[in-house]
Structures are given as structure tokens and as C-alpha cells.
Amino acid sequence: xxGFTVGFxxxxxxxxxxxxxxxxxxxxxxxxxxxxxxxxxxxxCCVTNEAVAKSRKAATRAARTHERVYLTGCxxxxxxxxxxxxxxxxxxxxxxxxxxVELVAGDVGAIGCVQDERRFGRVRAAVKIQDGCSFSxxxxxxxxxxxxxxxxxxxxxxxxxxxxxxQGHREIVLTGINxxxxxxxxxxxxxxxxxxxxxxIPGVARLRLSSIELNHVNDELVAALxxxxxxxxxxHVPLQSGDDAVLRAMGRRYSVATYLRTLEPLAAEFNLTxxxxxxxxxxxxxxxxxxxxxxxRAGLSKLHVFPYSPRPGTRTAADDPVSPAEKAQRSLRLRExxxxxxxxxxxxxxxxxxxxxxxxxxxxxxxxxxxFLVDAPVGELVRVRAHGVSEEGILAVAA
Ligand code: SF4
Numbered sequence: 137x138x139g140f141t142v143g144f145x146x147x148x149x150x151x152x153x154x155x156x157x158x159x160x161x162x163x164x165x166x167x168x169x170x171x172x173x174x175x176x177x178x179x180x181c182c183v184t185n186e187a188v189a190k191s192r193k194a195a196t197r198a199a200r201t202h203e204r205v206y207l208t209g210c211x212x213x214x215x216x217x218x219x220x221x222x223x224x225x226x227x228x229x230x231x232x233x234x235x236x237v238e239l240v241a242g243d244v245g246a247i248g249c250v251q252d253e254r255r256f257g258r259v260r261a262a263v264k265i266q267d268g269c270s271f272s273x274x275x276x277x278x279x280x281x282x283x284x285x286x287x288x289x290x291x292x293x294x295x296x297x298x299x300x301x302x303q304g305h306r307e308i309v310l311t312g313i314n315x316x317x318x319x320x321x322x323x324x325x326x327x328x329x330x331x332x333x334x335x336x337i338p339g340v341a342r343l344r345l346s347s348i349e350l351n352h353v354n355d356e357l358v359a360a361l362x363x364x365x366x367x368x369x370x371x372h373v374p375l376q377s378g379d380d381a382v383l384r385a386m387g388r389r390y391s392v393a394t395y396l397r398t399l400e401p402l403a404a405e406f407n408l409t410x411x412x413x414x415x416x417x418x419x420x421x422x423x424x425x426x427x428x429x430x431x432x433r434a435g436l437s438k439l440h441v442f443p444y445s446p447r448p449g450t451r452t453a454a455d456d457p458v459s460p461a462e463k464a465q466r467s468l469r470l471r472e473x474x475x476x477x478x479x480x481x482x483x484x485x486x487x488x489x490x491x492x493x494x495x496x497x498x499x500x501x502x503x504x505x506x507x508f509l510v511d512a513p514v515g516e517l518v519r520v521r522a523h524g525v526s527e528e529g530i531l532a533v534a535a
Contacts, residue, residue, distance in 0.1 A: 137165055138244055139172030141202070145191050146181025148311045148346045150209050152264040153233045154179035157208070160237050164246035175244055176202040180211035182277055184445040187211070188218050199223035206243070208236045213281035216448050232283060233267060259495040259515050261305035262346065265293050265330065266312035271349070273376075274387040275416065277447035278313055285317040290325040294333060301339035306515065307368075307493055308334065309344045316352020327352070328360035335364035341517055342493060342503070344368040347411075350390045353398050362405070370505035373399065375410040375439075378430025379423035382416055387451070392430050403435035407481065407504035410436050414470060415444040415463035417455040424466050428473055437481040439474040441467050482506060482530045485522040489535045492520050499529070508532045 176198035180191030494500035507529030524531035
């Protein structure tokens with residue numbers, strides 16, 4: 137039996153990939169422990185230079201304390217020389233996530249003693265429904281490292297959700313690289329139908345979409361989100377820029393007007409959040425100011441800010457005219473706006489009751505993914521009353 141640790145960098149998809157490996161190694165009879173020294177799994181990220189550097193660092197650190205390290209995921213598939221010179225006990229596992237599990241599990245070896253699945257005690261479970269992306273945003277390396285979009289069958293997704301609920305998870309997050317591309321044509325499923333059926337599985341207290349591209353926010357999906365009682369009132373819809381010329385240069389498939397028009401009818405019902413890239417080659421100060429304005433006009437309450445970093449193999453790989461200092465300054469301004477918008481939303485909750493899913497000691501999330509600081513048992517869905525706002529979230533007591 138090998139003792140192993142699992143770590144991941146990057147997005148929910150990387151987390152799900154790491155979790156798939158964890159489950160497989162446990163099912164093969166190995167044991168997970170923070171003190172393990174046999175095997176380390178590092179599910180990596182390559183979305184920025186910094187993410188690759190952190191992935192490299194994580195693998196190097198693990199190589200000092202473990203006999204074998206498997207570096208999997210996006211950075212492993214990046215190619216080039218970003219991972220050369222790693223310690224000799226690090227294996228860079230290239231291949232699609234579907235193949236990676238077999239490759240690593242085969243190398244570690246099975247001992248055939250199945251472990252108890254209920255040890256995955258987390259409150260929230262991310263369930264991957266799709267992988268890869270067939271869009272071709274000019275800056276994005278993800279289609280190169282993860283391949284074209286492909287979906288799991290609806291039946292396997294629904295079965296996994298039932299299994300997660302059986303393990304005690306209360307909230308399910310449907311996750312993918314480009315979630316709206318999910319299709320199970322053979323069985324006649326769109327994302328909308330999957331949402332309806334996943335949300336109706338007994339034991340699912342909440343169902344959430346990790347992120348959805350604006351082009352996929354259509355009437356059918358919106359109806360499914362509105363009409364499925366367990367669907368959380370939160371939508372993360374990447375904006376990337378609030379300037380039409382920058383959006384065109386990025387190869388995004390919408391204009392600012394379309395973004396605003398699509399989200400406007402949803403803003404009263406859903407908490408809207410977004411990703412934004414700052415310092416893209418076509419972004420000047422005016423374009424950046426238009427992004428600040430668009431974020432406010434769209435009713436966004438939180439912005440995940442990514443300073444642009446050219447990725448190998450992409451259309452903008454050779455372009456990076458905005459200085460690091462300018463990127464840092466724009467990031468700061470955008471993050472300040474994000475904090476203001478977030479606080480504004482939190483303050484609307486004062487004196488009101490809300491159902492909070494407590495996912496760790498002293499903390500949980502409302503239906504719209506607003507963070508609450510409340511003293512209640514982990515794993516419980518509790519009704520709370522908000523009485524204040526701090527830097528970390530909404531202060532509340534059980535109602
Ligand atoms: S939609 Fe664009 S940004 Fe998102 S993964 Fe696909 S190519 Fe990358």
C-alpha cells in the first residue's frame with residue numbers, strides 16, 4: 137500500500153481532476169494522509185506564467201518529501217521548456233484527464249482493498265460534466281492543453297451526483313471548462329435538462345453552475361435555473377473586458393451591449409460575478425475605464441481579476457505591451473471596485489433572514505454565494521439573520 141497526498145492548483149476542474157485521482161487511489165487500496173511520503177499528486181494549472189511557476193514549485197517541494205511525484209493537469213500538457221529541470225522523482229503526466237487517472241493509477245499499482253467512500257466529508261462536491269473547449273479566445277491556452285469540448289453522458293453525471301449525495305454532500309457544483317457546451321445528444325440532454333434533473337435528485341440541497349459563458353445564457357437554460365427550486369441564485373459569467381474593441385481582439389463572442397442586455401433581466405434574481413483580464417494587449421486606459429463602468433452597469437458583485445500573461449501557442453503569445461506596473465495598478469483598481477460592489481451587496485442583507493449552508497467552522501454561504509460568518513454545525517443548512525458586515529463576510533446569528 138502506498139501513502140499519498142493530493143494537491144491542486146487553479147480552477148474547479150483541476151480540483152475535480154485531483155479528486156478523481158484521489159478516489160481511484162483509495163479505491164485501489166492506497167491511503168491518503170498529510171504525512172504520507174510515498175506518492176504526491178500535483179494537479180497543475182497553466183492559465184498564467186505565475187500559475188505554471190506555482191505548479192513547478194509545488195512539484196519541487198513535494199519531491200523533497202515524497203518518493204514519487206506525479207505532476208498532472210494543464211501545465212503538464214503545456215509543452216515548451218516550462219517544466220524542464222524538475223527533480224528526477226517528478227513524473228510529468230501528459231494526456232487528457234480521462235487518461236491521466238489510468239496512467240497514474242497503473243504506475244502506482246493497485247492492492248485491491250477498497251476503502252470507505254464516506255471519508256470524503258466535504259459539504260460541497262464539484263461534479264465535472266464536460267471537459268475541453270472548442271472556442272478559440274486569442275489569449276487562452278486551455279483548448280491547447282485540454283483539447284476540444286466533450287461531454288460526459290447525462291446518466292453518468294446523474295449517477296455521480298446520487299453517489300455524492302450518498303457521501304453526505306449537500307451542494308453540487310456542475311463544473312467544466314466551458315459548461316454551456318455540455319450535450320448528451322444520444323440521450324437528448326442539454327445543460328437545461330441536466331440542471332432540472334440534477335436539481336431534483338433527492339438529497340441535493342443546492343445545485344450551482346461553476347461558470348457559464350454569456351453565449352450559453354439562453355432562454356431554455358434560464359427557465360431551468362428559475363424553475364428548479366434547488367438551483368442557487370448565483371451566476372458566474374466571464375466578462376473579460378468591458379470594451380468592444382478589446383473583446384473583438386480577444387476573440388470573445390459577444391459585445392458589451394449583449395452582455396448587459398443578457399444579464400439585465402437576471403440581476404434582480406441572481407448574484408452575478410465575473411472574471412476580468414487586465415492589461416490585455418489591446419487595452420488602453422480608456423478601454424480599462426470602460427471595463428470598470430461595464431462591471432458596475434452589469435450589476436456584478438464580485439470580479440475575479442487576472443493580469444494578462446501571454447501563453448505559448450496562443451494568438452497573442454508574442455504580444456504583451458502593457459507594463460507589469462500598469463497591470464498591477466489596473467488590477468488594484470478593479471479589485472477595489474470589486475470590494476465596493478461586494479460590500480454593497482452584503483449590506484442589502486442586513487436585518488434579513490437567509491438560509492446558509494455551513495461548509496466549515498464559523499463560515500458558510502447563502503443561496504447566492506454570499507459568505508456568512510455564523511456559528512453553526514458544519515454541513516447544516518441553517519436559517520440566519522444578518523446583523524453586520526466585516527471584511528470577510530456578513531455577520532449573522534441563527535434566526
Ligand atoms: S471559452 Fe475562451 S477563455 Fe474559456 S476556456 Fe474556452 S478558449 Fe479559454
